[in-house]
Amino acid sequence: MPTYIALLRAVNVGGTGKLPMAELAEICGEAGCKNVQTYIASGNVVFDSKASPSKVKTELERRLHAHMGKPVGVMVRTVSEMKAVLKANPFPKAESKFNVVIFLDEAPPRDALKHVTGQKEEKIRLGKREIFVHYGSGMGRSKLKIPAAKTGTARNMNTVAKLVEMAEIK
DSSP, rough: OOEEEEEESSSBBBBBSSHHHHHHHHHHHHHTEEEEEEEEETEEEEEESSSOOOHHHHHHHHHHHHSSSOOEEEEEEEEEHHHHHHHHOTTSOOGGGGEEEEEEEEEEOOTTTGGGGGOOOOOOESSSEEEEEEEEOGGGOOOOGGGGGGOOEEEEHHHHHHHHHHHHOO
């Protein structure tokens, strides 16, 4: 049975989308997911499922919408896809907590970098279904706006590495 990693968008960030991780685990279980483990309170979950990634995504989004009363985006990746994200990191020498991956449902538009505003010292690279950003001084001070990332969800490289580790231990 394949192991997946799901990343929820806009959950427990800035006081919006409050969702205890115990409830997320329960929702995943009700959706047919097995061996469910959550990681930190920002909507990260590792689980096994017989369903395809697209079916897992659809079912989790449907159940989360019913539970939360609003749409909740879910990005689903296989373990090999998440390992590929770690390997593709264009900023391997940068401090992991300032090195962020924005996960998307589809490939970012080829012209995505042309529409970026507020960029100062940040470095940005496009990935397969991701946008990589290195925030030199951290996200808190940044004025960076990436329109192509609007429907995505961001995780720092520490979180990505931990999720891969959790998935491999299962």
